[in-house]
Amino acid sequence: MTTTKQRPVGEMLRQWRERRRLSQLDLAIQADISTRHLSFVETGRSAPSREMVLHLADELDVPLRDRNRLLLAAGFAPVYGERDLQAPEMAPVKAAVRQVLAGHEPYPAGVVDRRWNLVDANKPMLMFTEGVPASLLDPLNVLRVSLHPDGLASRIVNLGEWRAHLLGRLRREIAVTADADLISLNDELSEYPCPDRAPDLDNEVAVPLRIRHRDLELSFISAVATFGTPADITVDELSIELFFPADAVTAEFLRK
Missing domain, CATH: 3.30.450.180 (Beta-Lactamase)
Structure with missing residues (x-):
C-alpha cells in the first residue's frame, strides 16, 4: 500500500496565483482581502474557510476539477459534481x-x-x-x-x-x-x-x-x-x- 502526501491548500493557491502571473498584492486587491491575510493563507499560518477557498479559486479562474482539489486539501468536501454525459x-x-x-x-x-x-x-x-x-x-x-x-x-x-x-x-x-x-x-x-x-x-x-x-x-x-x-x-x-x-x-x- 502506498500513500500520496496531500499538498497544503496554501501552497496550491500560491501556485495558481503564480500561474496567473499575479502578485500577492494584485490578488488581494482583486479578491478584496488584505495582503497579510492572503500571505498567511499561502504560508499555512491561517486556515482558509470553505468560502475563502472558493472565492480565491473564482478570482484565479481555477477549473472546477481543481477547485474540488483545493477544497479537499483544505479539509472540505468537493462541491462540483462530475456526471456522465448519459446521466x-x-x-x-x-x-x-x-x-x-x-x-x-x-x-x-x-x-x-x-x-x-x-x-x-x-x-x-x-x-x-x-x-x-x-x-x-x-x-x-x-x-x-x-x-x-x-x-x-x-x-x-x-x-x-x-x-x-x-x-x-x-x-x-x-x-x-x-x-x-x-x-x-x-x-x-x-x-x-x-x-x-x-x-x-x-x-x-x-x-x-x-x-x-x-x-x-x-x-x-x-x-x-x-x-x-x-x-x-x-x-x-x-x-x-x-x-x-x-x-x-x-x-x-x-x-x-
Whole structure:
C-alpha cells in the first residue's frame, strides 16, 4: 500500500496565483482581502474557510476539477459534481449539444472533452476520419488523429501551419490548467514528424485547415463554443469545435 502526501491548500493557491502571473498584492486587491491575510493563507499560518477557498479559486479562474482539489486539501468536501454525459440530469446539455451539431450541418462540427477526445459529432465530420486506421479511432483523440503520420497528417496540405496552431492551443491550455494528461499529450505530439518550416500567414485572417479529400483540396476555418455557466465538471470541460468553409470550392462541396 502506498500513500500520496496531500499538498497544503496554501501552497496550491500560491501556485495558481503564480500561474496567473499575479502578485500577492494584485490578488488581494482583486479578491478584496488584505495582503497579510492572503500571505498567511499561502504560508499555512491561517486556515482558509470553505468560502475563502472558493472565492480565491473564482478570482484565479481555477477549473472546477481543481477547485474540488483545493477544497479537499483544505479539509472540505468537493462541491462540483462530475456526471456522465448519459446521466438523466445531463439531458438539457445533450440536447443543446445535439442542436448545435445538427444546426451546423452541412458543415462539420464535433464535441471534445478536456483531453481532446471526441465525444460527439455530426455526419459531415466523418470526412476527416475517412481512411484513418481503426487503431487511432478508439478512443478518437482529435489532436492525435490530426497530427499522427498514419492519421490526417499526410492529407493536410499546410501541416506546418496547422500543427503550430494546434500545439499552440494545447500549450495555452496547459498554461491555464497545468493538466498532466495534456502535458503528456503535448510531449507525444511534439515528437511526430512535420515539415520544418515557419507558418506563412501573411495573407490569412485565420489559420486555415487545408486538407485533401478525394480529388479536392478543402479549406476550413474554425471556431470554438463552450458552456458559459457550468456547475458540473463534465460540462465545464466540453468544447464544441465548429468548422466553416474558407473558400467557395469547400462551401459548394459541403452543400452537395
